[in-house]
Amino acid sequence: MRLELESLLELADEGVHTRGEALFLRGAVLEAARSRGRLQARVQGSAPFPYRVEINLSQGGWACTCPYAWGPVCKHVVAVALAALEAPEIFTRKKLGRRAPVNLQAILELSDDELLRFLWQLAEVRPELMHEFAYNLMQRFE
Template sequence: MPIDEAGIRERCTDAVFERGQNYRADGQIGRLTRFGEIFTADVQGSRSYDVTVDLSVTPFEVSCTCPYDGPSICKHVVAVLLDVAAT
């Protein structure tokens, strides 16, 4: 399933999207690995967080080891999704 900016924006708040953009632009993604339609990455925040993105299902599924408990996906996931969308 292709990922684009509009699809990412639907899954997060504007503030989280902006922070995710900044994380990506600042090079906070340390490793991005692809296994078929599953992507894993290390994203550096206040510490290193593990992010998983599964594009084999609709809607795509994500997870992050950060403590974010907001109403949407976290900035670490947004950063990885933006990186995936750019490839």
Template sequence: MAKLTEANIAREANSSSFERGYSYYQDGYVLEITQRGEQLTAEVEGSGYRPYQVQVTVQSGKIVSANCSCPYDWGGYCKHIVATLLHYIHEPSTIERQTPLTTLLADLTAEQLKQLIIQVAAENLDFVRAIERERQWTKVLPT
């Protein structure tokens, strides 16, 4: 299995984002980082009122996808993604490990899954909107 390195991260970010992300990592701006299977999620301090939300998927040492809630749009990874990935490779023991969602849901019946979705949706409007979006996509996709 290939190992994720600083060089891999630097190739995916412009030099300014990499440098700023390195500073964010060193200054402790990565507030919370969790790994659930191949998915990393992190909260990273930034210039906004709330921390930015980062999601990265790493498979076999390669970055498959990386997203951040910040408004960065100048090519490559933003500083928050860079900080998250640097934290991931340099401080793996500080990452909270969680059971993958597929494993958590594997032994539930269809009725239990339905009830779980209804309960979570009642507590989280964004979850309801995400379900609505996905249902719209499944209506337009060929079967």
């Protein structure tokens, strides 16, 4: 199913569309990339970390790391869609990683102690990623 950006924007209610447009207009769409019908970007909102947005035009799907669950499209997705329509020059062309599921089998076989050691090591090597993950995780449970 092919997705058109205009159709995606029509899914957003008026308030979400207005807030997404405000994000786009203030330059909150960051690190935008495009490849073969896929758009990826980070969108800086009021949270300390930008949300990660992906729109797959070829497969007709979209995703955002924000906790929004009150409608089909969040303001961050709206901001990226508007950026693609109104300012396509901000999207760099690059090969985007495949969105294939990660094989978790080896990680699921770790004991609790091994898994905790793994997470602590990851936190030491990529603290910014762990901070972003922890913040987004806490938002989902508030």
